[in-house]
Structure formats: structure tokens, C-alpha cells
Amino acid sequence: MTNFYTLTRTELIEAAREFKFxxxxxxxxxxGVTQPVINKYMDIILENVGGADGITIDPNRLVPSSNEVLLSTISGQFNQIGLIILTISFMGLIATDRNNGIQDFILVRPVSLGSYLVSKLTGHWVISMFSISIGATISYVYTVFLFGPSSFFNFILFLLLYSLWILYVISLAILFSTLLKSSILIAVTTISASIFLIVIKGFNGILFQLSPGGILNLAENQLLPVQDMNYFSIATCLVFISINLLLANAVLKKT
Structure with a gap:
């Protein structure tokens, strides 16, 4: 536990030095701010930038609800552009240690591979969720101000479940980081695998629910009027996270 705390603290201090927070x-x-503002003031934005020529905006179109805007922000923007930036920020979390010799320096000491890997997972999860939580909360405030009330309790539930998805993506990056040496290749592989898990929702719903991506559906349902909640997705996601760490552990033992 002491080793885990020390390694995690080191990850967080290093992130602070690199201004990641x-x-x-x-x-x-x-x-988080851009999406609700664009949804609310699209007409005005188009008029002022001179880009409304040839574009017809239905004046009777339905105004999206607060929850719909939140979903388009977090499940949309955060889970696309945000996911790419996050992955790039921790693409070398193990490969860099290995290439710089830091990994060997750590592991020759009385530090278990499990503590090393879990500290990487925990540290980068804290960094990611710190940033995402602040961005999402500000987006929630803007959305409620512009579009009306939304349950803060359901928003928190959504964020907690979404954090499991982020935990899985980091565990995936850790696994690929033990298998590959190139940081760019690690980022591309992690992003591709994550996007694939999101995309299969439209092709095979059952496969999607049995995959780690199913946690996204459960998270989104917290903001939708849906009664059928598949909480089995939580266990599925945690199992896949554990598998990624166990595989990474096995790979490092062989190197």
C-alpha cells in the first residue's frame, strides 16, 4: 500500500509539473461551454459570421432538452475530441518509463508489478476525471441556465458511470503501452479500439452490451427517461479493466 501511494503521488506530482491539471x-x-452555447445561439452565430446563405433553419424546430444537450456535450464532444486528447496525454505512460530506464529503476526496488500498474491506472484516472468533472459541471451549469432544469443527482450518476469508461480506456492504454514501444502507435491503437467499442452500438446491440462500451449506454440512460437499466455493464467493465491489467502484468514479467 505504501508503494502504491508513493507511485500514485509521483504520477500526480509529475502531472502537476507538466501543467496537465x-x-x-x-x-x-x-x-463543455461550446456545445450548449452553439445549440442555443446557432441562428445568431450563423447570421453574424455570414454563413447563413443557403441554409434554412426551421423556426418551429423543437428546442432540445437540457439532458439532450448534456448528452451531446459529454457523450458527444467529450467522448470524441476529448477522448483523443486524453489518450494523447497519457499515451506514453509506461512506454516512456521503459525507454528512459525509469521502469527498471523502479522495479529493481521492492515494488510489485501490480502496484506499479495500478498506480499508473489510478494516477491518470484522477487526472482525467479531475479535468472532465470540472468541464462537465460547468457545462451542466450553462445547460441548465440556457435550456432549463435538469436533475443534478442524475448528472452525478452519469458522471460516476462515465468515469468507469475512462478507467477502462486508461487500462487499455496501459496494456498497449506494454506491448508497443512507439507512443504514437499506442495512442492510435487505443483511440481506434475505443472508437470501435463505441461504434458497434449501432451494429450489434447485444455485443455492445457485453463489451466495456456497454457502460456508456448505462451512463447515458441516467439522463434519459429509460426504465430498463442494465447494471450488469458495471461488472462487465470492471472485468475487462482487470483483464487488461493482468495481461499487462504478464507482458511485463516476460520482458
Whole structure:
């Protein structure tokens, strides 16, 4: 436990030195504010930038609900552009240690591979969720102000479940980081695998529910008037996270 605490603390201190807490948070705040503002003032924006020529906007179109705007922000923007930036920010979380010799320096000491890997997972999850939570909360405030009330309790539930998806993506990056040496290749592979798990929702609903991506559906349902909640997705996601860590552990033992 002491080793785990020390390694996790080191990850967080390193992130602070690299200003990750600042620039990642600012990035998600911008994403979080942009979507509700665009949804609300699209007509005015088009008129002022001179881009409304040839575009017809239905004046009787339905105004999206607060929950719909929140979903388009977090499940849309955060889970696309945000996911790419997040993955790039931790694409070398193990490969860099290995290439710089830091990994060997750590593991020759009385530190277990399990503590090392879990500290990487925990540290980057804290960094990610710190930034995402602030960006999402500001987006929630803007959305409620512009579109009307939305249950804060359901929003928190959504965020908690969404955090499991982020935990899975980080565990995936850890696994690929033990298998590959190139940080760019690690990022591309992690992003591709994550997007694939999101895309299969439209092709095979059953496969999607049995995959780690099913947690996204459960998270989104917290903001939708849906009674059928598949809480089995929580266990599925946790199992896949554990598998990724166990495989990464096995790979490192062989190297």
C-alpha cells in the first residue's frame, strides 16, 4: 500500500509539473461551454459570421432538452475530441518509463508489478476525471441556465458511470503501452479500439452490451427517461479493466 501511494503521488506530482491539471481542465471547460452555447445561439452565430446563405433553419424546430444537450456535450464532444486528447496525454505512460530506464529503476526496488500498474491506472484516472468533472459541471451549469432544469443527482450518476469508461480506456492504454514501444502507435491503437467499442452500438446491440462500451449506454440512460437499466455493464467493465491489467502484468514479467 505504501508503494502504491508513493507511485500514485509521483504520477500526480509529475502531472502537476507538466501543467496537465491546468491545460486538460481548460480544454474540457471549453468543450463543455461550446456545445450548449452553439445549440442555443446557432441562428445568431450563423447570421453574424455570414454563413447563413443557403441554409434554412426551421423556426418551429423543437428546442432540445437540457439532458439532450448534456448528452451531446459529454457523450458527444467529450467522448470524441476529448477522448483523443486524453489518450494523447497519457499515451506514453509506461512506454516512456521503459525507454528512459525509469521502469527498471523502479522495479529493481521492492515494488510489485501490480502496484506499479495500478498506480499508473489510478494516477491518470484522477487526472482525467479531475479535468472532465470540472468541464462537465460547468457545462451542466450553462445547460441548465440556457435550456432549463435538469436533475443534478442524475448528472452525478452519469458522471460516476462515465468515469468507469475512462478507467477502462486508461487500462487499455496501459496494456498497449506494454506491448508497443512507439507512443504514437499506442495512442492510435487505443483511440481506434475505443472508437470501435463505441461504434458497434449501432451494429450489434447485444455485443455492445457485453463489451466495456456497454457502460456508456448505462451512463447515458441516467439522463434519459429509460426504465430498463442494465447494471450488469458495471461488472462487465470492471472485468475487462482487470483483464487488461493482468495481461499487462504478464507482458511485463516476460520482458
Amino acid at each position: 491546468i491545460w486538460l481542465t481548460l480544454f474540457f471547460v471549453i468543450l
